[in-house]
Each structure stands twice: as C-alpha cells, then as structure tokens.
Amino acid sequence: MLDLSNITKVFNPGTVNEKIALENINLHVNRGDVICIIGSNGSGKSTLFNIISGTYPVTNGKIIFDEVDITSSPEYRRAMTVGRIFQDPTKGTAANMSIEDNMITAMTKGMKGLRISLNNEKRKMFSELLKPIGLENRLKDNVGLLSGGQRQALTLLMTVMSKPKMILLDEHTAALDPRNAQIVMDLTERYIKEYELTALTVTHNMQFAIDFGNRLIMMDEGSIILDVSGEQKANLTVDELVRRFKDLRKKNFDDDEGLLTD
C-alpha cells in the first residue's frame, strides 16, 4: 500500500545546523497493517510521519502510495487518503467553531462547494456517531469548551469519518490522563477494526507496542533498526526488546532504558 524507498531527509543542508533526520529508509506497508513505531527522542519517528503526510519534502527517495508516486504531492492532497492525528489535541479541530461545523467540514474531504450540507438529518447522524464519546447532546457547543480527551476523541472520530485509507497516530494519547488515554485508545482499536484501516502509530510505551498491532518497528538515529511482525512480534517481551535495542545500537549509553518506558 505504502512504499518508502531510499528516503533521506536532511534539515538545514549546507549550514552549521545540518542534521540528517532520516537516512536511507526503506519501508513497505501492507494493506491492513497496524504498525507500532518505537524509538528514543530524535530517532526520526516524527520526521517519518511528516515525510509520509507531506509536511516536509524529502531530500532524496521516493514515496509510492497505492501505485501512485506521491513524493512531490502537497500535504493537503495526501490528506485525502492519509489521516493524521497529532499529539496536541488542539491541532485536529477548530476551537472557534461548533462540533457540528467541525464534523461537517470533516465529512467530505477536499475543496468545499456552495452547498449547505448541514441539516437535521446530518445532525442526527452526528449525534449517533458521537454517542460512544458522550458528546451526542453538545453538537452546538464550541469545540474550545471540550477537554483534551474529548477533543482528541472527536478528532479521531472526524478522521475516520472521512474514510482515509491509512491513519498516522503520532502519540495521540500522550497528552491525556490515563483514563482518557484508555478511552481514546479503545476507540482507536475499535475504529481500526470497524473501518479496516491501515495504521502507523508512534509510541514510547514498549508494552503497548508489543500488545498493539501486528508489526513493530524500532528506529534509531534516522534508521529502522528492527522490523518484526506476526508470530515473532507476539513472542516479544519488554526485556527482550531492551536487550535487542542495546545490541542493535552497539553503543552502551547508561540511560538507554531511560529513553523508553515500559
């Protein structure tokens, strides 16, 4: 479904701040894959997401999505098929507008026309969709009034509503308290199953990375250093993962475990 070949991303090339964020990444994502990406800060996880969603252009390499070369297509066009949820709950919704206005904007992707789509039938449908997150009676409330957890749940709902082929979850529960994080995570799993989504998710929680999805990728210093799936992944433990992380890194920093949590 998604093919990254020889992706390299260099920030500020030719200056003293030059930084190689991704180095020769090759990744093939199959339809239906649910992939967890782990790695310490600065390992290139977020850059990888920014490259896939088109926030930054690549320095070198090719991105193929469903047999189409999207390497140079702009972010808004890729967003038609790739949904992304950020760590920051305020990024996915417009706080100055009501829940129903946010949802009507998300319902169909792409440039909007001069039709008034929001009617009572739609409101009923939204109300139904909002039931699992307990917002069914607040259609007219401004999104700015919601809590971070509610906003992130709404963002998730809005993202899946527009039927993307793939979703990118950038630590989307990291800013929430444990209870709300659990609610949003349960919803995520439910939607991934219900809508048969392909998903890439970034996490710092190794136990979660082992339990969730069918594939696990570990990144370090801009490269993919581990890629396990299926049976192999199911048999992983946190200790095993830390051991392999150290082996693969071939460097013995004292604080390796500190960079990842279990």
Added chain:
Amino acid sequence: MLEGIFVDGLIFSLMVIGILISYRILDIADLTCDGSVATGAAVATMAIVAGLPIFVALLLSFLAGVVAGMITAAIHNKLKIPGLLAGILTMTMLYSINLRILGNKANVPLLRVETLYSKLPDAFQFLPPEWASLVGTLLVVLFVKVLIDIFFRTDLGVSLGAMGGNEQMVISQGINPEVLKLIGLGLSNGLIALSGGLLAQYQGFADANLGIGMVVQGLAAIMLGEFLFSTNRISLLTLRAIFGAIIYKALMFFGRKYGYLVNITPNDFKLLTGILVIVSLFVAQTRSAASTAGAKKKAIARSQAKTMSNKEDATNA
C-alpha cells in the same frame, strides 16, 4: 440630519463586514483595505461618468476589490510573507493604480450624472429624500448581509472559518488553504470596494486619498460592536458589525458637531480613532481581568463557606 448618520454608517458597515471577514474570521490582518476602498470608489465613479448603469458600476467596483484581495492573497501564498506585509504591498501599489483609474486626477466629482443617491428619492417618492436614501441603503446592506450569512453557512464558508481557527485542520481535510485565502480575501476586499463605490456616490466624488486610515476605523467599529453582545453565530456577527459601524459614525458625527467645544477638529479624528481602538482593547482586557477577579472572589467565598460549615459540623458533633 440624523438619517445622514445612518446612511453613512450603513455604507461604512459593508466595509466593516469585509474587515470582519479578514480580521476575525480568517485571522489575517489585511491592510489592503486602505487601497481597495478607494479603488471601489474610483471604479464606480468612472463607470458612472462613462454612462454605465449604477448596478453595473457597483458590480465592477466589487470585482475590482475581489481582484485586489486576491493579489494580496497570492503574494502571501506564493512568497510566504505575512499577510500584513502582503496587504501593505498591495495597498501601496493600489494608490498609483487608483490615480490611473481616476485619469491621473486625485479627485473626480460625480456632477450632472445619475447616481444611486440621486435616483433613490425618485424610487421612494412617498418618503422625504433623506429617508429614501436611508431605506435604499438599508435594503442594499441587508441584501449583502443575508448573502454573506448564507455563504458562511455553506460547506465552503464553514471551511473558511475552520481555516481561521486552525489551518492545520483544513489541510488535514484535504483542502488547499491557499485557495481558501484567495476566496476569503477576495470576498473581504470585494465588500470593502463595494462600500467605497457606494460612498463615492453618497458624497458625490471619488478621491485617491479616500482610504487612508480606513482599516483602523473599521477595527474601531468592530470593537465597538463587540461590546454589545457576544456570539459565535455568523448572522449575529454581521449584525454586530453593522451596529458597530453606525455607532462609530454617530460618534464621529457628534465629534464634528460638538468637538469645537473642547477644541477638537476633524484633523484630530485619526488620532481619536486610534485611541478608541486602544481604549476598546484595554476595556476588553480589563473586563476579562475583572471577571477573573470576580471568579476569585467567589472561589474564596465558597471555600470560606465550606470551612465554616465544616466547623459547624465539628461543633455539632
């Protein structure tokens, strides 16, 4: 006499709605306004002098404003410079263009030609001429207001509002924000130019210097309106802008009429308008500080009441 304030305020209100769109809805500080209002006046005047129907003249001034706004948006989009700077660039260039439109004259009068305001008294013969102007302007403004209200309820209009709130969200929905900015700033400056086209006919001439300080006047009107009531509904936002515009013009009218008592002349109006904006911002800030202080007082009262009742419980026990 008082009808004059309302006509003036209503014409001005179209410009205020235009500024409301750029400044409040799109969240872009657009200074194109100072140029496009004069462009609207110039285009309408020259069209009427050339013998075109009034409706066509107004339509042309609207379209000229749309083009001006789109130029600002294009500079902002393509060169990635802030909207503020893009607006200043267009505004400066428009000054020369406006002089060209006026045939290299700074001032063109509308003498011995039919304008909207010479025709209105004929259309509403049962009314005194001043009132006919008022009713005619009111109809034009209401017509535009309703169209704008409907536009901002369409899917496209809602996505413009979403962009003002959160540009990333619009991108995530597969919409090109550059196109939205073209549409938004185009519409905004179209209304501003339309207001200029009406103003030229009402005052009987177009002037290349007409636009100086207009943005600040518009902001003052928006802020005056915002003191009236708070809302997030587009129909009330535009209504508030219209009220704000009329209040602003009324203040200026009384400033002109009674200002001499405190030695204020029309030369001081730009200074006073600026001070009005600053005072409005200050009052809005103090207001929110006051409500915070009020909330604190209540919180203290609540916690004291709780300690008291706890003590009582303890004594009772």
